[in-house]
Amino acid sequence: MRDIKTLIRTVAAVGAALGIVASAAACGSSKSSASSTKAAAVSSGSAATQVRLGYFANVTHATAVVGVAHGDFAKALGSTKLSTQVYNAGPAEMTAVLGGQLDAAYVGPSSALSAFVQSHGEALKIVAGATEGGAELVVKPSIASAADLKGKTLATPQKGNTQDVALRFWLKQQGLTANPDGSGDVSVNPQDNATTLDQFKAGHIDGAWLPEPWASRLVEEAGAKVLVDERSLWPNSQFSTTTLVVATTFLTKHPDTVRALIDGQIAANTWITSNPADAQKLVNSELKRLTGKALTDAEIQRSFSEQKVTNNPDASTLQTSLDHAVAVNLLKSTDLHGIFDLSILNAELTKNGQPTVSDAGLAKK
Template sequence: MQRPDAGTRISHGARIRLSAASPATGFRGRIAGLAGVVALAALAVLTTVVPGPGQPSAQAADLGPAAELKLGYFANLTHAPALIATSQDLLADQLEADGTSLETQLFNAGPAAIEALNSGAIDAAYLGPSPALNSYLASGGTSLKIVAGVSSGGASLVVSPDISDPGELAGTELATPQFGGTQDVALRHYLAEHGLDQQATVTPSSNATLTQLFGRGAIDGAWVPEPYASLLVENYGGHRLVDESSLWENGKFPTTVLVVSQDYLTEHPRTVEELVAANSEAIGWLNAADQQHKAAAVQEALAAANGSSFDETVIAAALEEVSFDEDPLADTYQTLIDHAAQVGIGQTGSVDGLVDTRFLATQEH
């Protein structure tokens, strides 16, 4: 595998030895020696690679396989490749040959995962694209890279039966998994597009909490990922007022992407390659398995991850709403950035350099 090129440079640790000026050379010798130092310093500047936006420091280097990979993901069906890769040891087996251990951590939504990634608490994460885009732009293109796609589709605005038209959302209480998350941005933008952003209340809550709130009528609806959208429909009498796929060209929009800290990617590209390979293997299994085996495996993985399980009808319905694919759908990112900026979340900017597909190119599709 080709390693990232850190560029040609003169080591900052190199020492330049100068002979002391002798009586014979005197002042002129010292001037000549000083000129030599200046020339060498200029050469160092000219031969040092200055990184552009989103590129790692020239001092960064490939340190080989990491001792540990700390991975974050959610107990959502849109994160099924992560669930399968971890529960069936696909990722652990990939890492084992290099002596890399795996540590996983569950999150409820993207902003919390991004905070952990930026602090170094985790090295990589499965999360929605909006928090990833916001982090990249806020850091000036230095925080993370998207190294693979994971899933598309599988997000809906589910509302109570008495709401049948977007105009009826005025005066309602709605929820999303977390402020600034992908579903949160989607709902706020949808309301703004329909002139309802000042007429409906949006309260971020965890998926488990908003499910309970909807069940007892404390909220009128929620924009949520699968399997929670199907749970609200199948078990709590809700209906899909908006299937987000209907808002996108060809019905394709990214729900989950795989991101890696740029520092970790630069220092341990081999480990990232193994992570992408396990993601690919899990996606391949999900797309090849029959519905019954797929539902059973996802159900078991969800239960193992957070101790909760869903009815078979819920899982079956949810799987019909989600597509699994390594394509990161990068052509949608500018639209997502614009949507977030329009509702006052995040900032505008270029996403050039955000996606790193070098490991996808090594996989067989």
């Protein structure tokens, strides 16, 4: 996996090569039913022949996992082909978006921010939220406080991803250093989540800040305990873990396809909320297909209890996420105006009788 410095160099090179430019997304009208959306996608000249979607084999990406497996995306997209690619963490996924290998992606806010900052606000738009909560710092039972972490080694999914930023900022608040080069009071070791589980079991690391289901797997399989539930660090226990981003060029050229993708998400989230037991079974089945291993009943139930699916990107928290990344020297401060385009989402939510969501005034530059 590439670290944040590699991502920055890649983004800069890709931005120069592709000459990415920002453009306002056109937003047409469509029917709220899946069949009407399908007809619009077939007949509209702005519909793409294919949409390439990235997501993770995580419970925090239940919206995407269900949208694919339950057929909600395919139904809404109609004749537009859905191609998917699974990633371990956001920085590598954002490299794919910036390099033109993905049109849309489910990703954490810190990784979306990194791509936005390094492309000077041109490369992508956040068009919806997907998950709130579902991230924890889990550690060996002998660790009772932040002070006990000095001299210890912790893991995250990838340098610069949402959990990596959360861990480094929290350590800074506790008076502990965790430098991007691995030095400091606490050594942070970004790595694949499956590797983290194995290394924790073997005693090679002392804990990890992880999304679900990995936090639950360390708790249930390896005897870890929760030191920090990230929900406790945010007002009203609300923070965005997963968002839906779309390449700006794709959104500009194919707004009807983005509308269909969002319709598929709304349908998937509605089904998850209305059928929690069936949703857990479906997600678990898909995780087994994608990773080769299903979760135990305790793990899938615990994972779902730690989070919730949503269409709201919690836009008001994004500046805080950026401030945290800046504070730990992973990003430079930037103007976030233009990072959101929730116009299609809000139009489709209205058609489905659901409340609209706020962009916190960050939709326009």
